[in-house]
Amino acid sequence: MLLKLVHVAQIVIAAYGAMQSQVAITKLLEYEDATKKLAKISSEAERQLQKTRTTQAAGAITILVSFAISVLLVTRGASCSFLVRYLSSPFMAGAVFAARTYIQDFWAGKNGKDVTANKVPLPQMKDYNEALERTQEAIKVLGWLTMGWIASSALAVIEGY
Numbered sequence: 001m002l003l004k005l006v007h008v009a010q011i012v013i014a015a016y017g018a019m020q021s022q023v024a025i026t027k028l029l030e031y032e033d034a035t036k037k038l039a040k041i042s043s044e045a046e047r048q049l050q051k052t053r054t055t056q057a058a059g060a061i062t063i064l065v066s067f068a069i070s071v072l073l074v075t076r077g078a079s080c081s082f083l084v085r086y087l088s089s090p091f092m093a094g095a096v097f098a099a100r101t102y103i104q105d106f107w108a109g110k111n112g113k114d115v116t117a118n119k120v121p122l123p124q125m126k127d128y129n130e131a132l133e134r135t136q137e138a139i140k141v142l143g144w145l146t147m148g149w150i151a152s153s154a155l156a157v158i159e160g161y
Contacts, residue, residue, distance in 0.1 A: 017141030093149035
């Protein structure tokens with residue numbers, strides 16, 4: 001029963017993270033055209049644009065997969081194969097942790113500061129600044145999901161499905 005509660009919590013957390021990620025991506029897309037123009041004349045702007053796209057996509061996809069697997073384990077966990085039941089949690093813990101690290105390395109740097117500490121809020125760019133804040137929330141969500149997958153890995157062994 002406790003294992004199902006952990007998965008339900010993961011569903012709620014992932015739903016919240018999906019909303020944060022969706023808003024961040026939508027706000028960043030508003031600056032896509034201007035960034036593309038700048039990328040034509042600056043290789044650094046092109047690199048930043050590509051990294052922005054890949055990190056945002058990695059976060060969104062990881063959160064959605066986490067949501068889907070949590071739903072699967074809550075609704076059909078007992079009927080899934082042994083490998084799915086017992087290996088999905090440790091696999092997801094590693095995948096979510098890797099995605100969080102990848103995103104944080106670009107958006108917040110290796111010193112662990114918040115996104116907004118390294119990416120300076122810009123005047124007259126309210127939507128970009130909101131995207132930074134939402135990206136920070138998505139990074140936190142990935143941290144919570146990592147902890148949830150670690151907990152469910154341990155509970156799967158202790159409690160079973």
